[in-house]
Each structure stands twice: as C-alpha cells, then as structure tokens.
Amino acid sequence: MIKNDLLLRVATQEHVERPPVWLMRQAGRILPEYRALREKVNGFKNLVENPELVCEVTMQPVRALHVDAAIMFSDILVIPEAMGLPYQMVESKGPWFEKTIDTPTDIQQLRLANPEADLKFVTDGIKLIKTELNNTIPLIGFAGAPWTIFSYMIEGKGSKTFSKARTFLYRHPEASHTLLQMITDSTIVYLKAQIAAGVNLVQLFDSWAGILSPKQYDTFSMPYIKQICDAITTVPKTVFAKGAFFARAALSDLNCNVIGLDWNMDIAESKAIINGKKALQGNFDPCGLFADKTTLVQETISMLNAFGTNHIANLGHGVYPDTPLDNVKLFVDTVQAHRY
Amino acid sequence: MIKNDLLLRVATQEHVERPPVWLMRQAGRILPEYRALREKVNGFKNLVENPELVCEVTMQPVRALHVDAAIMFSDILVIPEAMGLPYQMVESKGPWFEKTIDTPTDIQQLRLANPEADLKFVTDGIKLIKTELNNTIPLIGFAGAPWTIFSYMIEGKGSKTFSKARTFLYRHPEASHTLLQMITDSTIVYLKAQIAAGVNLVQLFDSWAGILSPKQYDTFSMPYIKQICDAITTVPKTVFAKGAFFARAALSDLNCNVIGLDWNMDIAESKAIINGKKALQGNFDPCGLFADKTTLVQETISMLNAFGTNHIANLGHGVYPDTPLDNVKLFVDTVQAHRY
Helix, strand or coil, X not given: CCCXXXXXXXXXXXXCCCCCECCCCCCCCCCXXXXXXXXXXXXXXXXXXXXXXXXXXXXXXXXXXXXXXXXXXXXXXXXXXXXXXXXXXXCCCEEEECCCCCCHHHHHHCCCCCHHHHCHHHHHHHHHHHHHHCCCCCEEEEEECHHHHHHHHHHCECCCCCHHHHHHHHHCHHHHHHHHHHHHHHHHHHXXXXXXXXXXXXXXXXXXXXXXXXXXXXXXXXXHHHHHHHHCXXXXXXXXXXXXXXXXXXXXXXXXXXXXXXXXXXXXXXXXXXXXXXXXXXXXXXXXXXXXXXXXXXXXXXXXXXXXXXXXXXXXXXXXXXXXXXXXXXXXXXXXXXXX | CCCCCHHHHHHCCCCCCCCCECCCCCCCCCCHHHHHHHHHCCCHHHHHCXXXXXXXXXXXXXXXXXXCCEECCCCCCHHHHHCCCCEEEECCCEEEECCCCCCHHHHHHCCCCCHHHHCHHHHHHHHHHHHHHCCCCCEEEEEEXXXXXXXXXXXXXXXXXXXXXXXXXXXXXXXXXXXXXXHHHHHHHHHHHHHHHCCCEEEEEECCHHHCCHHHHHHHCHHHHHHHHHHCCCCCEEEEECCCHHXXXXXXXXXXXXXXXXXXXXXXXXXXXXXXCCEEEEEECHHHHHCCHHHHHHHHHHHHHHHCCCEEEEECCCCCCCCCHHHHXXXXXXXXXXXX
C-alpha cells in the first residue's frame, strides 16, 4: 500500500480531495543537487546507465519539492540503443546517433530490445528507487511512443521539422510499419519489465506527435500506441501526445487512463472532447513559472479551476532547466493547498 | 487588369474554374538558378536589399513553375531592423540579432519603421517586379505578424520553445503591449507602402503562433493582427497563423479574406470551424513532395477534393530547400489540371 496514492486514485477515476502534482523533467537541471552531480559524473549516459545514480537523481525532486509522484530518471532513447542504434548525448546540443535508418534495408540490422540483457540498468534502478521511496508515493515509468522513437532513429538527432522521418513515411510506408512494429514490440517488453521491477503507472511520451498530419497520425502513430495500451494491463497508463490536438477524440477511446495535455490545448475544449472518459494531466505553461509570484499563483489556481476534478496537475511540457526553483516550489505548494 | 487573377477572385469569394496555386518559399533554394545567384552574391541580405535582385529572385519561380501568383522576395525581419535591431542571416543557422530586447527599458531605443527611409529596397523591388510581371499574375506582399516579430526581437534568433519571448509576456505584460503596438504601427505603414508600390494581396505570417497558449494568443497576438486587418482596406488579406489551431474560429471573424492552414489542421474540421466566411489556403505537407509521383498526385487530388471551392492551393508551410524540383512542378501541374 502506497501512503500517498493520489496519482493512482485519480488515474482510476476515484474521488480525491485535491489534485496530485508532479512535473515533467522534475529530475534534472532545475535542481542544484542535480547540476552538482552532473559536474562530477562525466556524461549524461553515465548517470542514466548507473542504477544507484538513477535512484539518486529520481529521489532529488521528491526530497526537494515534495511532489506526489516520482518518475524514474532515464531517457526514451534507451530503446533505439537496445535495438542496435547507440546514441550519445552531446552537451547543450541534445542526442546524436552515429548510425541512422536511411533506407528500408537498414532496418534489417536492428533487433528487438531485450530488457534483461540491454536495459537492466533501468530495472535495477527502479528496484533501488522503490526501496528508497518505501511506499510513500507512486513511481512512474515511461517510454517514448513508437512514432517519436522512429523519428529519432531516422533523423539521428533533434530537428525542427523532422522532415527526414516524415519523408520516410511517404516514401516507404511498408518499411515504416515494419520498423514501428519492432519499436512497439520492444516497448511493450520494456514497459512490462519496468512494471515487474515496481513502477506503479507508465507514461508514453509522443513528443513529436505534433508534426504529423492528422491522417499520418492515424496511420503511423495511433495504432502502435493502441497496441501498447492494450498490452499493458496491470498498471494505469498515461498517454502524452504533444501537439496532437487533432487526436484528442481518438486518444479518449484508447485503453488508457490518463491523457496529457500541452499548454496549447484549451482546457474546457479538451474536457468537452474527452468527455470524462479519462483523467487529464497538465497543462501549465512552463514559461508561466518565470512569472512573478502573484501571477504564478493566480495562473495556477485558474488552471486548477478550469480542470476541476479528475486532474493530475503538471506542466504542459518539461520544466525548463533555468526555471527559478522557488517558483517551482510555489507551483507545487499552490496545487497541494487546493481543495475541491 | 491582371490576366490570370484566379488568386484575387478566390480571395474575394468569386467563382473560379480551378484553384490557383503558389508555394510558400517558392522563391528560394528549391531552384538551381536561385542557388547559382546565391553563390555569386555574398550574403542573403545583399539579395534582399537589392531591388534588381529582389525582382530577379521573385521572377525565377514564375518562369520555372508557372505558378498563379508571385510573392515578393524578402524577409519578415526587415521590420525589426527598420525599428532599430539589425539582423544577420547566418549561413545554415538562420537569423541572428546582435542587440535584443531584454528588459522593458530596451524598448525605448526602438523607433517606428519609416518605409521611405528604411525599406525603399522593398518598394523599389516591387515596382520592378510589377513591370516584369506585366499584369500576367498577381503579386503578393507580406509581413510577419506582430507576435512573431516580437519573438525574434526578444530571442535574437530562432528557438525551439521561444521561452524568452513567452517569459517576457508573463513578466512584462504592459511593456509587451507597448512593443507589440510599435511593431503593429510599423507593419501597417510598411504594408501600405507595399500596396502603394503595387502588391495585389498581402499575407501576414504568424510563424510562431503555435507556441502560445490560447489565452496568450487572444491577448498578445490576435488584437494586433486585427488592427492590421482593419487598417488595410485596399487589397485582400491572408492570415497564416502556423500552429494556431485553437484560433481558427477567432481568425474567421477577422476583417481578412483568406486563412492559411498548416498540414496539422484537418481540412474538413477547419472548413466546419471557418464555415465559408473566408477562402482557405494550404495545406499540403511539404514532406509529401518527397513522395513517389503516384502518391504525390493522389495526395494532391485528395487535398483538392477535401477543400472543394474557395481554395488557394499551397503547402502547409514553406517548401523545404532540398525538395526535388520535378515533384514541385508535378504538384503545381496537378492543381492546374484540376477542374471543379
């Protein structure tokens, strides 16, 4: 039994007295203790691949911010690496893959991820975190949605337009489906391994949902998210498809529990579309955390009132690294003082 | 009288036999003759600021693609420069401003743009283009929407999140309105100068509309677009607010003639929202131009059928520089062979 199980109760549409709150990217650069650790440890991947450090970084925001959920510290790109495409995290630039999928035949070099062989640093980290958390709050696991992982495997790095990945969909639709299915199968075993190790809820991040046309999203993203939601049956599931405003109705028909909203999505309109079928998570503008304190509190309360119940308070995207920590705390405190 | 005035007739909701077609960024890197000229001329700004070259680059796609409209070759960033913030175009990186607006007091250094003193290279270019076009097709003028120009003045360069600009809105709402009003006033006189020089339609590009919350868009972008639409009374007006799916209903109430759609916006849904009040422009996925020819033709016809009449065929964003020119031609030819 988890003492503060607000997150899980909202996810399963139980009544709660106030919204739970956590922040995307809460484990990271907003915290001075993270920045200090990052200076000592040479390279981002040496954090991600070390279970003790994964545990430490996951716990930092739990101690500093008293959030209502922990999220395991990791990266969605461990899946392409486990499938045969290693990545590097280049300081202040982002991810970079030395090999990419340029043609359909390149897909033959890939393998399905084997969590026991390739991702033990994640599951070992989860076990350490669970011990450390000692059933105080839930632990969230996660993975990238197949379309987002596919984008990185083709582009090899971040991009404004992800035009290489989208062009691949037009030029090679069958090969695209083959690769998306391999990513989906890998993601399902990966999430099951996270759950076996102890996570209490899983979130799928479709970070690049918003660059597809509605038709392409229906064809190349949604069916694979659906497969994952259908395959995971033992914990609640959150789907956060950033920018996919056009997919909100379809998302609400998935076998999932929570839908994440970004700050572009109007709360009232989203509630009308999703119509109480799922709990909603989000969607404070990360830039709102740079406002003066009065504005910040007003905007937070205005968001809470707009959502009403069945709401997990969060940002509409990851917290920006240079956000004033006091303001992050004020956001968390304001949510936690709220009562329905 | 312009011989092929399809664009203007659609903009004013007259009946036409087929949709007109042009492409955002048709004057540019997709054309080998542009790339050749760019190699001879040292620096992008030496093109933009030379009326003869502005005319030549504007005419290149007219000759090569037989599009139904020319769009003057220029850059939206001539306005911040005319207001006191000079920019450079850094090869393969994009725009860069040496001075930016960091605090409200920085706004005091700015002036209103004076088209006669600061932007004569644009109006002189327009006059040359009009002579060259010789009333064959309409000429489109343009400007950035105030919010998008504001973003560049604060950020000083492109950005994934434009978080500095959005933070400025939260921290300094009054100063934000002051600056947006100055940009609006500058843009109105600039567009009027373009019209006096001969352009037949003007388009406002709100390229960074999609990073604001609906509420911020209502507060900091829409009122200024409205002012511009109300001030320009002698030619039709197009508003293209990329990513502002949430603003489609509000855009349809503006005093403008055409609304541009990006490829994320479902055509049927957009038509339902805008409800025949404006002509629509767009929204072929620029990546669709990399498809094989059969797919390209199918997708183009599917788009034309989805829009029906009152449609200006275009892409949902600027054409990517490495698009195969044959495919661009096929897109244009397919639209021009279409009949209602």
